Amino acid sequence: MSSYNFEYYKPKSIEEAASIFDQMDQQGKDPMYFSGGTEIITLKRLNQLKTGAVIDIKAIQECNVFEFHEDSLLTGAALTLTKVEELNLFPLLSQTVSEIADKTARNKITAGGNICGQIFYREAVLPFLLTDSELMIAGSDGRRNAPIKDVFNKQLLLNRGEFLVQMKTNRKYTEMPFVSIKRRRQWNTGYPLLTVAALKAEQGIRVAISGLTHFPFRSAQMEDALNRTDLAFEKRINLALSLLDVPILNDTEGSARYRLFVLKNTLYDIFQELEGDKLASIEEH
Amino acid sequence: MPVSKSTKLLINGEEKEVTFYNAETLLSVLRHKLGLTGAKPGCLNGDCGACTVNIDGQAQKSCLTLAIEAVGKDILTVEGLDSPIQGAFVDHFAFQCGYCTSGFLMNCHALLTEKKNPSDQEITKWLESNICRCTGYKEIEEAVKSVINFSNKR
Numbered sequence: 067m068s069s070y071n072f073e074y075y076k077p078k079s080i081e082e083a084a085s086i087f088d089q090m091d092q093q094g095k096d097p098m099y100f101s102g103g104t105e106i107i108t109l110k111r112l113n114q115l116k117t118g119a120v121i122d123i124k125a126i127q128e129c130n131v132f133e134f135h136e137d138s139l140l141t142g143a144a145l146t147l148t149k150v151e152e153l154n155l156f157p158l159l160s161q162t163v164s165e166i167a168d169k170t171a172r173n174k175i176t177a178g179g180n181i182c183g184q185i186f187y188r189e190a191v192l193p194f195l196l197t198d199s200e201l202m203i204a205g206s207d208g209r210r211n212a213p214i215k216d217v218f219n220k221q222l223l224l225n226r227g228e229f230l231v232q233m234k235t236n237r238k239y240t241e242m243p244f245v246s247i248k249r250r251r252q253w254n255t256g257y258p259l260l261t262v263a264a265l266k267a268e269q270g271i272r273v274a275i276s277g278l279t280h281f282p283f284r285s286a287q288m289e290d291a292l293n294r295t296d297l298a299f300e301k302r303i304n305l306a307l308s309l310l311d312v313p314i315l316n317d318t319e320g321s322a323r324y325r326l327f328v329l330k331n332t333l334y335d336i337f338q339e340l341e342g343d344k345l346a347s348i349e350e351h
Numbered sequence: 352m353p354v355s356k357s358t359k360l361l362i363n364g365e366e367k368e369v370t371f372y373n374a375e376t377l378l379s380v381l382r383h384k385l386g387l388t389g390a391k392p393g394c395l396n397g398d399c400g401a402c403t404v405n406i407d408g409q410a411q412k413s414c415l416t417l418a419i420e421a422v423g424k425d426i427l428t429v430e431g432l433d434s435p436i437q438g439a440f441v442d443h444f445a446f447q448c449g450y451c452t453s454g455f456l457m458n459c460h461a462l463l464t465e466k467k468n469p470s471d472q473e474i475t476k477w478l479e480s481n482i483c484r485c486t487g488y489k490e491i492e493e494a495v496k497s498v499i500n501f502s503n504k505r
C-alpha cells in the first residue's frame with residue numbers, strides 16, 4: 067500500500083456533500099466526489115490522481131432515483147449501470163450502458179461516474195444527448211438545472227465543487243424507436259472502436275457518437291444530412307461523413323480510415339433498423 | 352503518515368474487527384489483513400475478475416471496491432462459499448492452474464442465485480467478467496449448466 071491515504075465521507079444530502087467539499091477544499095485537500103469509484107481507485111493505484119478526501123454520493127437520495135415524475139424520467143447519477151439496465155425504464159439507455167465494461171464491473175460503475183469520468187468514451191451520455199435531457203447539478207451555490215447542450219461540450223462542464231445529481235429526460239423520448247450499436251476491434255468486452263446511438267424522433271433521425279474522436283458528440287450538420295429525404299440513403303451517409311469536423315482517432319483500437327469505414331457501415335445499419343421499410347422500397351427501385 | 356482505523360466487516364457470516372486505511376481496497380484488506388487469500392490480484396484493473404467476491408449477493412470486483420465501501424454489507428468470499436458450483440467445477444475439470452477459479456466461482460454463484468435458469472446468452476454475458484488463460488471456457492460453461500440441469504431436475 068502506498069503512503070497516500072485520503073479521508074472518506076458519505077453524506078446523506080446534497081447540501082452536506084457540497085459543504086464537506088468546501089471544507090476540504092479550504093483545507094487544501096483537493097477533494098473529489100466519488101460515485102462508483104472505479105476510475106478513482108484505478109488512477110490512484112497508478113499514481114495518476116491525488117486527493118486528500120473523497121465524498122461518496124451514493125447515500126444521497128436524489129442521486130439514486132430512477133422513476134417517472136409527471137412527463138419526465140429522472141435518472142440518478144449514482145445509479146449503477148446494472149440497475150439502469152435491469153429496471154429498463156429507458157430502453158435506449160439500457161442498451162447503450164449494457165455494452166460498457168462487463169457485467170460485474172457494471173455492478174459498480176454508475177451512470178454519473180461514466181459521464182463525468184476522465185476516460186473519454188463516456189458512452190452513458192449518448193442517450194441523454196440524443197434526448198436533449200436536462201441535468202441537475204449541485205454545489206455550494208445550490209442546485210441548478212441546465213439543458214445538456216449547455217453544460218456538456220466534449221465533457222461535463224462543472225464549476226469547482228459541483229457534482230452531477232441526476233438527469234431529466236422527457237418521457238416521449240424514452241418510447242421512440244432507437245438503436246445503439248457498439249463496434250469493437252474484437253471480442254465482446256473492452257473499449258469501443260465506435261459506439262453510435264440513434265433515435266427516430268418526430269423531426270427525423272438523431273445520432274450521437276463515441277469513440278470516433280476524443281469525446282462523445284452529436285452533430286446537427288450530420289443529422290441534417292442524414293435526414294435529407296431528397297437523397298438516397300448512401301448519399302446521405304456520404305454527405306454526413308463529409309461534414310465531420312472532429313479529429314478522428316488513430317490508435318491501436320483502429321486507424322482513422324478504419325473508423326470512418328466502420329462508421330459508414332454502422333450508419334447504414336442504423337438506417338436499416340430505423341427506416342428499414344423505406345430502405346427496401348428505395349433499393350427495389 | 353496515513354491514518355488507519357479499526358472497524359468491523361461482516362465476512363462469510365462473521366463480524367471481523369479489522370484495521371485499514373480509507374484508500375485501501377477490499378481485495379487488499381481481505382488478503383493482507385484477514386488472510387483470506389481466495390480472491391486473487393490479477394490485473395488490479397477490474398478486467399480479469401480473479402478478485403471477484405459477493406457483496407450483498409452481488410458479484411463485485413474487490414480490486415475496484417474500497418474496504419470502507421463494504422462496511423455494513425454482507426461480504427462473501429470463496430472461503431465462505433458452500434455451493435454446488437464448486438463440486439461441478441471439479442467434476443467438469445473446469446480449472447487448471449486455479450488462479451482464476453475463485454473469481455469464477457463467486458460470479459457463477461451470484462448468477463445461479465439470481466437466475467435459476469439462465470439462458471446461454473445470460474451465462475455468456477455474466478462470465479465475460481472473468482478471464483481464464485488455461486482452459487477454453489467450455490468446461491466452465493458445462494459446470495455451470497450441470498448445476499442448472501441438476502436444479503431443474505429436483
